[in-house]
Amino acid sequence: MRAAVVTFPGSNCDRDLRVAMEAVFGRPVKSLWHAETELPPLDLVGLPGGFSYGDYLRCGAIAARSPIMTEIARLARRGVAVLGICNGFQILTEAGLLPGALVRNMRLSFVCRPVPIEVATSASPFTADYRPGQRIALPVAHHDGNYVLEPAELARLEDEDRIAFRYLDNPNGSTADIAGVLNAERNVLGMMPHPERACDPLLGGSDGAGLFRSLLAALT
Amino acid sequence: MAPEITPELLAEHGLSPSEYERIREILGREPRPVELGIFSVMWSEHCSYKSSRIHLRKFPTEAPWVVCGPGENAGVVDIGDGQVAVFKMESHNHPSFIEPYQGAATGVGGILRDVFTMGARPVAILDALRFGAPEHPKTRHLLAGVVAGIGGYGNCVGVPTVGGETGFHRAYNGNILVNAMCVGVAEKDRLFYARAAGVGNPVVYVGARTGRDGIHGATMASAEFREDAEAKRPTVQVGDPFLEKLLIEACLELMAGDCIVAIQDMGAAGLTSSSFEMAARGGTGIELDLDAVPLREANMSAYEIMLSESQERMLMVLARGREAEARAVFEKWELDFAVIGRVTDSGRMVVRHHGQVVADVPVEPVSGGSPVYDRPWRLPDPPVPFISDDQTVHLGPREVLLRLLSCPDLACKRWIWEQYDHSVMADTVAGPGGDAAVVRVHGTGKGLALTIDCTPRYCRADPRMGGRQAVAEAYRNLVAVGARPLAITDCLNFGSPERPEIMGQFVGCIEGMAEACRTLAFPVVSGNVSLYNETDAQAILPTPEVGGLGLIEDLSKRTGLAFDADGLLLLLIGEVTGWLGQSVFQREILGREEGAPPPVDLLLEKRHADFVAGQIAAGRVCACHDLSDGGLAVAMAEMCLASGRGGRLSVPAEAPSLFGWLYGEDQARYLLAVAPEHVHGLLEEATAAGVIAREVGVTGGDALIIDGVPPISLEELRRCHEGWLPSWMDD
Numbered sequence: 046m047r048a049a050v051v052t053f054p055g056s057n058c059d060r061d062l063r064v065a066m067e068a069v070f071g072r073p074v075k076s077l078w079h080a081e082t083e084l085p086p087l088d089l090v091g092l093p094g095g096f097s098y099g100d101y102l103r104c105g106a107i108a109a110r111s112p113i114m115t116e117i118a119r120l121a122r123r124g125v126a127v128l129g130i131c132n133g134f135q136i137l138t139e140a141g142l143l144p145g146a147l148v149r150n151m152r153l154s155f156v157c158r159p160v161p162i163e164v165a166t167s168a169s170p171f172t173a174d175y176r177p178g179q180r181i182a183l184p185v186a187h188h189d190g191n192y193v194l195e196p197a198e199l200a201r202l203e204d205e206d207r208i209a210f211r212y213l214d215n216p217n218g219s220t221a222d223i224a225g226v227l228n229a230e231r232n233v234l235g236m237m238p239h240p241e242r243a244c245d246p247l248l249g250g251s252d253g254a255g256l257f258r259s260l261l262a263a264l265t
Numbered sequence: 266m267a268p269e270i271t272p273e274l275l276a277e278h279g280l281s282p283s284e285y286e287r288i289r290e291i292l293g294r295e296p297r298p299v300e301l302g303i304f305s306v307m308w309s310e311h312c313s314y315k316s317s318r319i320h321l322r323k324f325p326t327e328a329p330w331v332v333c334g335p336g337e338n339a340g341v342v343d344i345g346d347g348q349v350a351v352f353k354m355e356s357h358n359h360p361s362f363i364e365p366y367q368g369a370a371t372g373v374g375g376i377l378r379d380v381f382t383m384g385a386r387p388v389a390i391l392d393a394l395r396f397g398a399p400e401h402p403k404t405r406h407l408l409a410g411v412v413a414g415i416g417g418y419g420n421c422v423g424v425p426t427v428g429g430e431t432g433f434h435r436a437y438n439g440n441i442l443v444n445a446m447c448v449g450v451a452e453k454d455r456l457f458y459a460r461a462a463g464v465g466n467p468v469v470y471v472g473a474r475t476g477r478d479g480i481h482g483a484t485m486a487s488a489e490f491r492e493d494a495e496a497k498r499p500t501v502q503v504g505d506p507f508l509e510k511l512l513i514e515a516c517l518e519l520m521a522g523d524c525i526v527a528i529q530d531m532g533a534a535g536l537t538s539s540s541f542e543m544a545a546r547g548g549t550g551i552e553l554d555l556d557a558v559p560l561r562e563a564n565m566s567a568y569e570i571m572l573s574e575s576q577e578r579m580l581m582v583l584a585r586g587r588e589a590e591a592r593a594v595f596e597k598w599e600l601d602f603a604v605i606g607r608v609t610d611s612g613r614m615v616v617r618h619h620g621q622v623v624a625d626v627p628v629e630p631v632s633g634g635s636p637v638y639d640r641p642w643r644l645p646d647p648p649v650p651f652i653s654d655d656q657t658v659h660l661g662p663r664e665v666l667l668r669l670l671s672c673p674d675l676a677c678k679r680w681i682w683e684q685y686d687h688s689v690m691a692d693t694v695a696g697p698g699g700d701a702a703v704v705r706v707h708g709t710g711k712g713l714a715l716t717i718d719c720t721p722r723y724c725r726a727d728p729r730m731g732g733r734q735a736v737a738e739a740y741r742n743l744v745a746v747g748a749r750p751l752a753i754t755d756c757l758n759f760g761s762p763e764r765p766e767i768m769g770q771f772v773g774c775i776e777g778m779a780e781a782c783r784t785l786a787f788p789v790v791s792g793n794v795s796l797y798n799e800t801d802a803q804a805i806l807p808t809p810e811v812g813g814l815g816l817i818e819d820l821s822k823r824t825g826l827a828f829d830a831d832g833l834l835l836l837l838i839g840e841v842t843g844w845l846g847q848s849v850f851q852r853e854i855l856g857r858e859e860g861a862p863p864p865v866d867l868l869l870e871k872r873h874a875d876f877v878a879g880q881i882a883a884g885r886v887c888a889c890h891d892l893s894d895g896g897l898a899v900a901m902a903e904m905c906l907a908s909g910r911g912g913r914l915s916v917p918a919e920a921p922s923l924f925g926w927l928y929g930e931d932q933a934r935y936l937l938a939v940a941p942e943h944v945h946g947l948l949e950e951a952t953a954a955g956v957i958a959r960e961v962g963v964t965g966g967d968a969l970i971i972d973g974v975p976p977i978s979l980e981e982l983r984r985c986h987e988g989w990l991p992s993w994m995d996d
Contacts, residue, residue, distance in 0.1 A: 054507075054510075054511055054598065054599060055421070055507050055510055055511070057421075057422065057423020057510065057689060058423070058689060060690075061689070061691040064691065065691070094689075095423055096420070096423075096506070096507060096510070099505065099506065099507025099508075100421070100507075154416075154684050155416050155417075155420055155683075155684045155685075155686070156683055156684070157420075157682075157683055157684070157685060157686045157687055158683050184688050186420070186688060186689060188420070239688070241691060242689075242691045245691070247694055247705070247820060248688070248691060248692075248693065248694060
């Protein structure tokens with residue numbers, strides 16, 4: 046398993062994601078700077094949460110045009126797994142690697158709390174360790190997590206079983222309670238909840254570790 | 266041509282005629298305009314502590330585990346394994362009243378800089394907030410703005426906001442309090458200080474560009490408000506948390522090497538205070554060239570550049586010849602970097618602009634030689650104990666409990682803290698809502714316990730007792746989660762020191778705090794004083810906020826509010842006199858705020874804390890809660906809500922009075938949940954230690970049942986406790 050986590054200016058969950066990956070993968074995870082254009086061979090790239098470029102313009106819009114994103118799009122086309130969490134999800138939608146957009150929460154304020162979530166599909170390298178329909182708890186922490194997309198796109202996501210996670214108690218107004226989505230090839234996942242903050246019972250739960258176990262099994 | 270120095274000009278600079286005479290003596294001439302500005306901010310109450318200094322000396326500041334006490338950017342305590350915790354609390358009251366979002370946001374930004382300046386990675390933020398009466402027309406707007414500002418800044422920089430407190434009282438109608446505390450962790454042998462050294466070393470400016478914002482902010486923070494407070498909006502700074510995040514990462518990256526000789530953030534009074542403080546602490550001089558300062562706006566005058574309070578800026582002294590290495594780090598993070606001066610051995614601050622000397626003043630008399638005032642003070646008359654009679658209460662104990670749980674001071678603050686990211690950094694073991702927050706020291710099995718406490722109504726009634734109580738409650742909150750209390754930071758918020766009765770509150774609170782700190786071996790390692798918190802001569806309640814820090818050596822032995830089983834016995838530690846004077850019960854139910862606050866017996870506090878800590882360490886305690894506002898019944902309700910389990914609370918025949926038993930606020934008390942097999946041993950040890958401990962209830966069920974009172978379902982408790990704040994904000 047060769048994994049890396051990208052740091053953009055303003056990323057603030059990059060360390061958390063590396064720590065969670067390393068604990069499950071049992072090996073070091075590389076740190077990539079957003080300005081890099083030549084990447085080492087990789088099986089998994091993580092785009093972490095945070096406020097890349099201060100959320101200026103639109104969340105994720107400037108980071109989506111960072112030099113490294115051209116390379117990441119190339120890797121994604123070649124089938125490398127790409128995981129975007131929170132701001133990473135916003136960057137993936139801004140980069141066109143995932144459909145839809147993330148807009149301001151319906152109640153207009155930042156929300157940080159653990160939320161109950163249903164694993165909507167286990168047919169992906171990110172979710173195979175879960176049972177379909179399994180209920181898990183993951184924390185959310187975002188201001189712009191309200192996932193919106195066209196009805197036709199939603200129908201397509203549903204037809205193709207590309208909704209990875211659904212909220213059981215929607216914290217932000219997302220369409221169809223969507224908490225995480227896959228691309229058509231199922232190697233790119235974007236999600237608003239933070240699995241990396243839920244990998245240790247001491248922090249209140251370890252339901253997030255299943256995602257990293259799934260990746261370890263799928264990619265080695 | 267320099268403007269003539271008139272009494273009006275001096276008043277605008279907040280300088281008294283005698284202070285002006287002193288300036289002329291120091292310089293041997295009339296001050297230049299920039300020099301007048303420098304004296305104005307450096308001798309402001311905010312920067313010079315001129316009214317408070319002689320009293321602050323009363324605090325104990327040393328202990329074997331204290332690495333650095335007051336006087337640096339933040340206090341430092343040893344937490345073992347070569348690591349230290351670095352922490353401080355600071356006020357941003359005046360700006361937050363004028364512009365709540367930016368005022369609160371920049372308060373968070375400033376306190377973060379105080380901590381990472383010392384080489385520590387910030388790991389937690391806490392906030393103590395005081396607002397006016399909920400029915401006051403400005404309160405809702407101020408609260409919404411402050412909470413959004415704290416969240417907007419802290420969430421973006423990625424440091425969890427893990428705790429704090431929020432209170433309401435009409436005394437804060439015209440003057441809210443926003444106190445922010447930051448805690449960081451560093452290696453003990455990698456601390457950085459703000460002491461300029463090395464003649465010829467470059468003085469370097471990094472971070473955001475300098476604009477015209479916040480000029481004379483420190484002077485504003487040193488005067489009382491009048492009706493025209495909003496007209497001061499231009500003196501409020503504007504924050505950019507994204508820049509701060511870059512600055513944190515760039516500074517910590519550079520600090521991993523050895524090119525920084527000294528570093529200081531530009532806080533209140535900006536470039537002026539940062540350069541003077543570095544030179545004063547190092548006993549050096551500094552030459553500054555303002556033409557090299559990165560500017561946001563064209564044509565800024567020397568006066569404006571020296572006094573700007575633009576945010577997210579740092580001043581460093583580098584080792585000579587290491588400029589390129591340092592510049593590379595800041596350019597990587599896309600931050601401005603400029604050499605703006607040199608360290609000298611002249612003992613003078615010489616400032617040039619457009620080739621002209623605009624200021625040339627000796628460092629020491631400006632920085633350390635501000636006037637010191639021993640202002641007259643008068644303590645309030647000693648309050649008489651309040652005697653209550655259950656017969657005067659027209660509500661039953663059930664209605665009283667529901668009313669207390671939903672009153673503004675005790676209602677759940679979830680609406681606030683869910684807007685703060687409290688889980689980022691993935692080390693938050695216990696977030697908001699408990700006695701103390703617990704944050705794991707990254708990569709270890711130990712944790713820091715953090716709390717902020719103060720009971721202003723006690724401080725007003727009896728400043729000395731209120732001062733003691735604030736420290737004692739912080740101590741108890743740390744003990745209650747299984748931590749060993751180490752030290753405190755404080756934020757002393759008071760009205761105008763020029764009024765003897767306010768100065769009396771200040772002196773009384775400090776003396777009470779100092780007594781408690783001494784008895785509990787809980788020294789003060791950093792802090793901040795905020796005076797002139799009044800509008801049109803209406804002063805706030807005396808509010809000496811105490812930020813406590815403790816160490817949990819083994820996180821598996823921590824405790825919390827939640828009991829995780831039915832059938833645990835509830836043991837009350839401490840004496841019960843049924844003290845209702847100055848209680849929340851007295852205010853909310855009887856509509857009175859009078860009498861003496863509960864006495865704080867410091868030796869008893871110590872004995873009870875040691876006993877509870879011993880029982881937690883022995884593994885006998887499943888859950889623990891400190892008793893404070895609202896007394897036993899409120900504590901019990903909070904434990905039930907945290908657990909999602911009910912319980913039964915008994916009222917013994919020997920109780921002083923029903924309401925005194927349930928809602929009295931006697932100090933030095935804890936409520937423990939203990940498995941039945943451990944109760945006998947615990948009670949025996951209590952007797953041996955001279956600690957009063959008694960069984961008062963049992964856990965279980967889905968309702969809170971008080972003897973002789975109809976059960977209250979958890980659902981109803983939760984609706985009352987959590988409902989008030991969101992419904993008031995949505996009104």
